[in-house]
Amino acid sequence: MISTGEKPAMSASKTAGVYTELREDLLNGVYQPGSKLMIDALATRFRVSPSAVREALSRLTSERLVVAMPQKGFTVATVSQEDLDDLTQVRIEIETRCLRRSIELGDIEWEAALLASWHRLCHAGASPLGRAHPDWERLHAQFHDDLVAACDSPWWLRLRHELYIQAERYRRMVRSEADTKRDIEAEHRAILDRTMARDADGAVAALSRHLSQTADHVRRTGLTELLARADRADAI
Amino acid sequence: MISTGEKPAMSASKTAGVYTELREDLLNGVYQPGSKLMIDALATRFRVSPSAVREALSRLTSERLVVAMPQKGFTVATVSQEDLDDLTQVRIEIETRCLRRSIELGDIEWEAALLASWHRLCHAGASPLGRAHPDWERLHAQFHDDLVAACDSPWWLRLRHELYIQAERYRRMVRSEADTKRDIEAEHRAILDRTMARDADGAVAALSRHLSQTADHVRRTGLTELLARADRADAI
DNA sequence: AAGTTAAAGAAAATCTATTTTTTGTCAAAA
């Protein structure tokens, strides 16, 4: 909706800048789920007026990253085990539907772009920083986008994107943990392999496993602890 | 997201009031799709400050009823034949999935509420004003909500609701036309009948037909003319 | 004549200040 441009430091508008930074913080779990987002405090922090913060927060409700309560202000969207389970299940259905369609319709250009995205992702993952690499999140999103890019239904893709963002929140919460156990690279390779072979059933199975295992990882690694911490609903 | 309360005239906040009224207008096709929504003009019209209008518009982007363009303001979401077709297809899949689950899980209370909603809807439809009855839209939404109310997946229900709103936009555009040809009552009765009989396949088929025929009706009755009119992209 | 640039007007974005609402606290009464 809002183009951030190449330079995150210099946005098109104040609101856009606050929106981008806040969104990043929210995805990275900087704010405790359920905590209050106080407008004045954020305005001071970002050196802008409360109006700009209000609008940024309003826009973030579109993505369900924050929720607005009339006369009560804004709070960070909450997380829960049930929500993660439900989200994962729905996501698998929608992602795989898009993937099937993409495999059905994709041409050589689609294959080329997907292969390129996969290569970039591998490279970022292989770097010293591993998945903490600042670009890794972006490249990962790009790979999953390109996977379904040949799907011809804007609505399915829109819904897929919505759910991807929600899932990313959960995933990033435990990103800092040492999750080197899983071989995410291998999972991506399997998805790519089956997709390029136009093996729809195989690709769908690989993607489903990938999404399930990501959810499992979040579940086991960090959610319990995170929910415990959420008791102290401290603001900013 | 924002509770409108019983009295639409007296909302919780100015923003909420503007939001509610604008939303109603947008759904009713008061503004031409694609036209500009000028903040000052709306602020004057609703007797509130521009800030309140901005925030209301920001929130309406959540539902994709308006789109925001940085430094350009807000415009009414556009419509198209392709969008309607895609929307309808996705909607059928999601609505029927929710319905299957609802039929599987629904208890007697769910049946009772559904039957009550259907009765109210029938009564409104039978009144002199027919479907132009101001309450008809509300009761219709309630019936379709109650139909899937026993589905236990919040995410599927959320996505269903999103698409319902989008479809409602299209439907209301041609509401004023004389569409007495179709027997909508019969379609609703068929859905209700198959659902209460716990005939999942039959209910899904009836619901699919209902949604398809609604889209067909929009397609044939008014979309062409509407798109033609949309050439004059006049503001407010 | 076509294209480019400059200036003026309009509209969006933003800020500061004010009003309204909520929330937390403390004291008094049951």
Place this chain on the structure above:
DNA sequence: TTTTGACAAAAAATAGATTTTCTTTAACTT
């Protein structure tokens, strides 16, 4: 001891003014 009410502090909501950005128009150059 618990509850109730009022008061004070904090935060949200709103208005109005200001700054910035875009768009249109008209003059000017090629």
